[in-house]
Amino acid sequence: MGRIQSYQIPFASFPAVRIMICLMAGIIYARLFDTTNLQMAVTALLVVLVWIFSEFIINRKFPVASARLAILSYLCFIAFASASLIHIKEYTHAGHIERSTPLLNYAWENIIIEGQVSQAGISSSGRAVYLVEVVNTRLPEGKEWSFKYRIRIYDSIQHSLFQGETIRAEIRLYEFPERRNPHEFDYGGWLLNQGIVSHGEIVNLISSENQKSISWRPFRSAVQKNVDAIFSGKQAPLAKALILGYKEELTNESRTQFSRSGLSHVMAVSGLHVGFIVAPFWIIIPFLWGNRWGKWLGLLLLTLLLTGYAGLTGFSASVSRASLMAWLITYGKLFHKTRNSINLTATAAVILLLINPHQLFDVGFQLSFAAVFVILLVMPEAQRVIPFKYRHGIFGGLLTIMLVSVVVQIGLFPILIHYFGEFSIIGPVSNALVVPILTFTVPIGLLFSILSPISPTIFQYGVLPVQYSVEWINRVASTFGGMDYSFITVENSMISLFLIWMMAALVIAAIRMPSIRWKILTGLLFALNLYMVEGIIKTPPYKTMNITFLDVGQGDAAHIITPNGKHILIDAGRWSPFSNSGDRVLVPYFENLGIDRLDAVILSHPHADHIGGMPALIEAFDIAAIYQSDFTYESALYLNYMNLAREREIPIHTPKSGDLIDIDPSIRVFVLGPENNRARPSNPNNRSVAIKVVYGEQSILFTGDAETEQERELATRYGDFLKSDLYKSGHHGSNTSSTEPFMRYVAPDVTVVSLAFYNPFRHPGMDAVLRMQEFSEKQKYTSLEGAVRFESNGSKFSRLNWR
Incomplete structure (x- = not known):
């Protein structure tokens, strides 16, 4: 007989994989397509009819075709069942959100809530944050509202509430958040996905009562205190992150260093940590095989071990996923089913998706299962690159760790760049230096953290090796994460x-x-x-110029992408003692676009609401040249960024009226102000760099914070040349700008005003608003719309919707 040359994937050996794929397909279908209940019912009926046809009508005459058609019907039924499940959940969720809309009417007002604290933690800003299940609300007008909902509340006073406490508190509601700029994290969307319909701050804690219930909280708090006792003040936050997954005390700098060094996974309790905890248990598995009840005893011990560790780490989504996967894989080892690791992993995914289908779109879920599947599929072949004689020694072990890191990093590449825009290229080296140490740091550190109260003195000395390990891990992360070329920034990927x-x-x-x-x-x-x-x-068939007026609050920042791909930033947002537009808006925005060089930064004048982000931008990007007003200023912010620019040898120019800034031959940047031979005014606003950007038949006019005096000069000198299609309103819509004689010449199609909704200057001024309405067809306010984006092909401007 001839040899069969074809090969078929043994799907029969992986039933859970088939079910997982069908579940995912159904969930994705439900997310992409808006299907009505009637359409879902008709589709399900058709699938059932096909199954009846295959099982009872053609099964005798065409047995093979009948079996295949029946299997296909089963799989389709699973897919549509999962689609129906997520459709029902979303319908219920949407209804709950709709019924909670009355809360939106009370933004910045105080309400009184009664409910139970379901989660307690620390925000990135260091404030205590709680998730409360509200059962009753007293509205500002005194009306009682018994609607049940979730609210996320912040606590600047640090009342130290705990999970399970019942509270009655006066809350000041915040305005529900929405995305203000294209790159920003959709905090409001995240809240709604978590079932949280409002957020605010505790004004007054009226009462709190600790409910008597079984909880992991006291044990978790005790272990965290033990970590503080046996580790130094600098090491304790990192030790808590490595051992318990408690990252709230880590600084943003530490998080960034671990991320860029490829070590962020060691701070998130997940498969790696659970594996280290379970590894000692695997040693006793052979001894359990010889006993009649050994397997079941082992399964019980495993369940208690994983449940205890999950409870100690707060039952986070990542540790729950990892614990379930570890339980299933160890079950396979105990009961001699280790060849089905892929199938067992798929089983874990199926269970989690049935509990919460929305997890499929969670980055943690995607990273966890993608990493495991990549290891199971690729590592058996990838490991062959290591010579056989080295595979089982210490050198081979280090090579294997590096190889696993390379495989996982490459395997997760599309997910990492899609969500984070950064990819660590130093990860394999840093993981080889850290992961072997974690094999004893995590289990020994956890054991000492639990048992240290028995004999504090002994354990303080016994924990020294773990302390050295934590310090080593921190140094590896800070060294590699601080290198300029430890990571690459990639623009968001294509599908x-x-x-x-x-x-x-x-x-x-x-x-x-x-x-x-x-x-x-x-x-x-x-x-x-x-x-x-x-x-x-x-890639558009024609070259375009894009302009984005970013929402930086009470400040200015506009980004132009020229037809030939040059990047121009006009003003750099605001600065305050607590934040600046560079760190908060501009740097993340440019990184999200994959931009590492700014070809020109044009600063209208040296006020803090126009240069606020410059220090952060100079630190983060290569800047080809700075064009700014010749008005010298003595503020610390101005002097700081000037010193930074000189240190990096960035050319600084002070253009004057009549100059032409050469950036891209496809556009022209005319400098209209300030005047060259005129006495300097006392107000820097009237010494603003004013420019007109022309592309083809279209133009944009920027005047910084020019007020009546400078606008009069511009109108007198340039007259009809001021006519522009797009105008960025001067001085945030102040009454002293956008004056009538000036606006008659500009006569824009669209006026964009950059300002904060709440600001101490009462911008925009009513007179200025009326003038802009009179002389321009449309007005766009960043305070109302967030970032405003346009595109021009040289013939017309088109509004782009970035949301």
Whole structure:
């Protein structure tokens, strides 16, 4: 008989994988398509009819076709069942949100709530934050409202509330958050996805009562205090993060260093930590096989161990996922089912998706399961690059750790750049230096943290090796994470990149299966072609100029992308003692776009609401040149960024009226102000750099904070040349700007006003608003709309919707 040359994927060996894929397909379908209940019911009925047809009508005459059609019907039914599940959940969720809308009417007003604290933690700003399940609300007008909802409240006074406490408190409601700029995290959307319909701050804690209930909180708090006792003040926050996953006390600088060094996963209690906790248990598994009840005893011990660790770490989503996966895989080891690790991992995914289908769109869920599947599929083949004689020694172990890190980092590449825009290239080296140490740091550190009260003196000396390990890990992270080239910034990926990633992983997994290898390789080539086609489609057939007026509150910042891809920033936002637009808005915005160089920064004048982000920008990006007003200023902020610019040898120019700034040959940047031979005014606003950017037949006018005096000069000197299609209103819509003689010449189609909704200057001025309405067709306010974005092809401006 001839040899069968074809190969079929043994799906029968992986039933959970099939179910997982169908569940995911159904959930994605429900997310992408707005399907009515009637459509879902009709589709389900059709699937049932096909199943009846295959099982009872054609099964005798066409048994093979009947079996295949029946299996297909089962799988389709699973997919549509999952779609129906998420559809029902979203419908219920949307109804709950709609019924909570009365709270939106009480923004910045005080209400009194009664409810139970379900979560307690620390925010990134260091304030205590609580999640409260509200059962009753007293509204400002005195009306009682018994609607049940979730609220996230902040506590600047540090009342030290605990999970499970019943409280009655006066809360000042915040305005519900919305995205203000294209790159920003959708905090409001995140709140709604968590079922949280409002947020605010505790004004007065009226009463609190600790409910008598079984809780992990006292044990968790006690262990955290033990960590504080046996570790130094500097080491304790990192020790809590490494051992318990408690990251609230870490600084933003430490988080960034761990992320850029490829070590952020060691601070999130997940599969790695759970693996270290379970590893000692695996040593006793062979002894359990010989006993009649040994397997079940082992399963019980494993369950208690994982439940205890999950409770100690707060039952976070990541540790719950990892514990479930560890339980299933160890179950396979106990009951000799280790060959089905892929199937067991898929089983964990199915269980979690049935509990909460929305987890599929959670970055933690995606990273956890993608990492495990990549390791299970790729590592058996990738490990062959290590010579056999080195595989089982210390050197081989280090090579394996580095190889696992490389495989996981490459495997997670599309997910990491899609969500974070950064990818650590130093990760394999830093992981090789850290992961071996964690194998004893985590279990020994946890054991000492629990038992240290028994004999504090002994354990303080016994924990010294763990302290040295924590210090070593911190130094590795700070050294590699602080290097300029430890990571790369990548613009958000295209969808086809995910397909390339998936097909490449399958090609490596099937490298020793010639018949299927070429089929998957064909799929990989198709994905590569799709990637190139997608890039061509996304490239416009004509060159465009893009302008984004960013929402930086009571300040100015506008970003222009020229037709040839040059980047111009006009003003740099505001500065305050607590934050600045550079760190908060501009740096994340440019990093999200994959921009590492600014070809020109034009600063209208040296007030803090226009230069506030400059120090952060100079630290973060390569700046080709700075163009600014010649008005010298003595503020610490001004002197700071000037010194930074000189240290980095950034050219600083002071353009005058009549100059032309050469940045991109496809556009012209005319300097209209300040005048060259005129006495300097006492007010820097009237010495603003005013420019007109022209592309084709279209133009944009920027005047900084020019007031009546400078606008009069501009109108007198340039007259009709001021006519522009787009005008950035001077001085945030102040009554002293956008004066009538000036606006008659500008006569823009659109006026954009950059300001904060609440500001101490009462901007915009009513007179200025009326003048802008009279002389421009449309007015856009960043205080109302957030960032405003336009695109021009040289013939007309088009408004772009970035939300």
